[in-house]
Amino acid sequence: MCTSVQPIEWTTNCKNQNFDGIVLVAQSHDTLPSELQCLKAPLQDYSSVDSGLGEEVVVLKVPGLPGNRLVFASTGPVNRDYDDIRRFSDAAVNGIKRALKAGMQRPLLVCPAHQHYENSTLVAALGALHALYMPLEVREANIKPTQYKACVLGLWVAQEAQGRKLVELADALESGRLAYRDIGGSDPERPSPLPPSLRLAYRDIGGSDPERMAAPRVADYVQELFKDSPVQVEVVSDLVFLEKEYPCLAAVNRCANTVPRHQARVIKLQYCGEGPIQKTLMLVGKGITYDTGGADIKAGGFMAGMHRDKCGAAAVAGFFQILAKLKPKHLKVVGSMAMVRNSVGADCYVADELVISRAGRRVRVGNTDAEGRMVMVDLLCEMKEKAVLENSPELFTIATLTGHAIRAMGPNYSIIMDNGPAHRTGNARKWQKAGEVLGDVFEVSTIRREDYEFHKGKSEYEDILQCNNLPSSATPRGHQTPAAFLIMASGLDKHGADSGKPLPYSHIDIAGSSGPFPGVPTGAPILAMATNYFLTDMF
Numbered sequence: 449m450c451t452s453v454q455p456i457e458w459t460t461n462c463k464n465q466n467f468d469g470i471v472l473v474a475q476s477h478d479t480l481p482s483e484l485q486c487l488k489a490p491l492q493d494y495s496s497v498d499s500g501l502g503e504e505v506v507v508l509k510v511p512g513l514p515g516n517r518l519v520f521a522s523t524g525p526v527n528r529d530y531d532d533i534r535r536f537s538d539a540a541v542n543g544i545k546r547a548l549k550a551g552m553q554r555p556l557l558v559c560p561a562h563q564h565y566e567n568s569t570l571v572a573a574l575g576a577l578h579a580l581y582m583p584l585e586v587r588e589a590n591i592k593p594t595q596y597k598a599c600v601l602g603l604w605v606a607q608e609a610q611g612r613k614l615v616e617l618a619d620a621l622e623s624g625r626l627a628y629r630d631i632g633g634s635d636p637e638r639p640s641p642l643p644p645s646l647r648l649a650y651r652d653i654g655g656s657d658p659e660r661m662a663a664p665r666v667a668d669y670v671q672e673l674f675k676d677s678p679v680q681v682e683v684v685s686d687l688v689f690l691e692k693e694y695p696c697l698a699a700v701n702r703c704a705n706t707v708p709r710h711q712a713r714v715i716k717l718q719y720c721g722e723g724p725i726q727k728t729l730m731l732v733g734k735g736i737t738y739d740t741g742g743a744d745i746k747a748g749g750f751m752a753g754m755h756r757d758k759c760g761a762a763a764v765a766g767f768f769q770i771l772a773k774l775k776p777k778h779l780k781v782v783g784s785m786a787m788v789r790n791s792v793g794a795d796c797y798v799a800d801e802l803v804i805s806r807a808g809r810r811v812r813v814g815n816t817d818a819e820g821r822m823v824m825v826d827l828l829c830e831m832k833e834k835a836v837l838e839n840s841p842e843l844f845t846i847a848t849l850t851g852h853a854i855r856a857m858g859p860n861y862s863i864i865m866d867n868g869p870a871h872r873t874g875n876a877r878k879w880q881k882a883g884e885v886l887g888d889v890f891e892v893s894t895i896r897r898e899d900y901e902f903h904k905g906k907s908e909y910e911d912i913l914q915c916n917n918l919p920s921s922a923t924p925r926g927h928q929t930p931a932a933f934l935i936m937a938s939g940l941d942k943h944g945a946d947s948g949k950p951l952p953y954s955h956i957d958i959a960g961s962s963g964p965f966p967g968v969p970t971g972a973p974i975l976a977m978a979t980n981y982f983l984t985d986m987f
Contacts, residue, residue, distance in 0.1 A: 453622050454580045455600045456573075458611030459556065462486065467556035467602045468515035471543040473536060473572045474560060475523050476502060481560050483606055486513070491520060505546040514556055519547050526562065534887040536568045537575030544579040548597060556602035567987060571887055573603055573618045574975075577625075581968055584630045584660070617986065620773035621886075621978065625971030627673060628766035631661055632759040632962065632969040661758070662737050663713040663787035670715050670765055670785070677772040684714040694826035696811065696937070697786055699803050700819045703742070703796035704789035710737075714827065717764065717783040719771045726778040728838040729981065730831040734820045734847035735761025735787040742790050742816030743798045744917070753965035757820070759958060760847035761785035766974045776982035780838070782831070786823040790816070799917065802910060806830065807939030812910035815917050820849045821930050821937075822914065828953075829938040835951050836943075842875070843953040845934055846973070851919060852926025853957040857891045862961040862973045865893040865931050868945030870952035879954070879973075882980035888972055889961075899925055899932035900941075912937050931955035 462470065462484060470487070474480060477491035490510045495501040502522035510518045521543030523535040536559060547555040559572035580597045587595050603618070605611040661669070667683045674681050684690065687705060690712060691698040701712035715735075736757035740746060746754065764783040771781060797803075801813045806826035813822075824845050835841035853863050862883070864876045871894075880890040902925070905911045914933065920926035934955060935941050943951040961972035 453619055453626055454577055454596050456615050456618055457600050458603045458605050458615050462558055462604050465514055468554045469517035469547055469552040470513055470556050470558055471519045471547050472558045473521050473539045473543055475526055505542050507550050519543050533565050533571050536572045537887050540572040540575030541579045544576045553599045558604040576601055577622045620770055623773055624766035624770035624974050627769045628762040628971045629969045631762035631765055632756055662709050666787050667713045667715055678719055679768050679772050680718045682716040696803050696805050696822040696826050699797040700790055700822050701788050703791040703793045706795055710789045712788040715785040717768050719781045721777045721779040723777045725780045725839045728780040728841045730835055730841055730843045731764050731783040732824050732827045732845045733761035733764035733785050734824055735785045737789045739790045740792045742792050742796045744816045745792055756965055757848050759962040763846050763974050767977050770978050784827040786827055788823045790819040805937045809937050810911045811937055812913050814913050814915040818915035820847050821933050825934055825937045828934055832938055832940055836949055846956045848959045848962050849930055849957045850927040850959055851921035853959040855921045856927055857960055859960045862890045863893050863957045864890050865895050865955050867953045869950035870954045875954055879976055879980055883976035885979045886975045888975035893928055895928055895931050899929040902929045903933045903936055927957050
């Protein structure tokens, strides 16, 4: 399997000598349950000489504990108006990093359940796994003696049944986040193919470079990832087909297509759970393998980090990996990954160009750096065409789409916005509530009439204006208007709340939540997606 998750074990014995140290994540030593009283006394002794206990991560020598070491990473207060479950994952990240610095290779994470956060132990485990992620380039280059930062991550639980379920969920969710990170985050240029001995490592997607994860190689990775799994994979590469079926995507691909290793791929995924299908999710992910801005080039140093512009497609792949692991029943999921490079050159698409979308709408290009909506819109149209035949369909686009999303809500937060039918079911609020469960948090925006007006054609030549010629961060309602464009240019405006066949659609902008650069991609929003549609039945 090309996504190799950090090995995880559980134990009910906090003195298990198979581990070489304890990482305790808790609000305070005073709140520890009776099963963990052996950890309370050394922390009380330490607090008698250091009143700052809890303000930073500390390492204590405690004879009798695994490795005679105890790392205490306090969550701090968790009951204020602005606290949420991320306190546990943040503390676990800090604790594991300190444990690695102390030389631990078999840390035992101890995070007792909190009365107000029933999933605090799982969230802490996911935080620890985030800290233990080994970047693809490091794994591939054999810089380290093993493929993992630690030999094993131990998880303490009070009961055996809890341990089995905790490891199953943590492994499944992390496998999805690993695929996401390996698709979305590494260095931009690497033209030569890898030798067979390293081919397994190269295929990891989420954090990888545009050459290692250029469109053809993403397709290879996804096919390998889902081989012998419940997920069906189809790769579309024929240029004539792309131009006929997805003309807006093909316009962006036109320049990149002149370089074989940059040529576009549309990767289609499908999962059908056991039993009668009760809900159908239809996902389109933006997979810009590298974004130069095109003819409207990203000048002044703003191109750095643009290999991360494929995290929407990485989210689609990561979500399917969770589906493949947990196999939820009564759920059908259809996905399309739009893997395209937005290159600059003599063949690049340009502002003022007219492109007729799959839905037959004449689109005037306003800015070639608004390529994300272009590569998704025809795939969204195709989903719309199929959705009218599906049982209880919900349509989504997922993208690192706008700088305005970061300006409006800050980093760390995904933004979701509904069309009329989705709004009537409260879909965005459901996602926001689901995001609170595991700390994959959301803000809710609204698509307004001004957003539709903004994209109406300005002359008789075009039906729709793709974009203005300003950055989204300098455009009023810069993260909401693209959702209106996607609705209009895909023909979803004919399936609004006032239609005979309304189709719920939500647009998700993960520009802020997908992760820092430099840094490790987060996996947003796949934890919230899984929680909203099937995880709550598995906790």
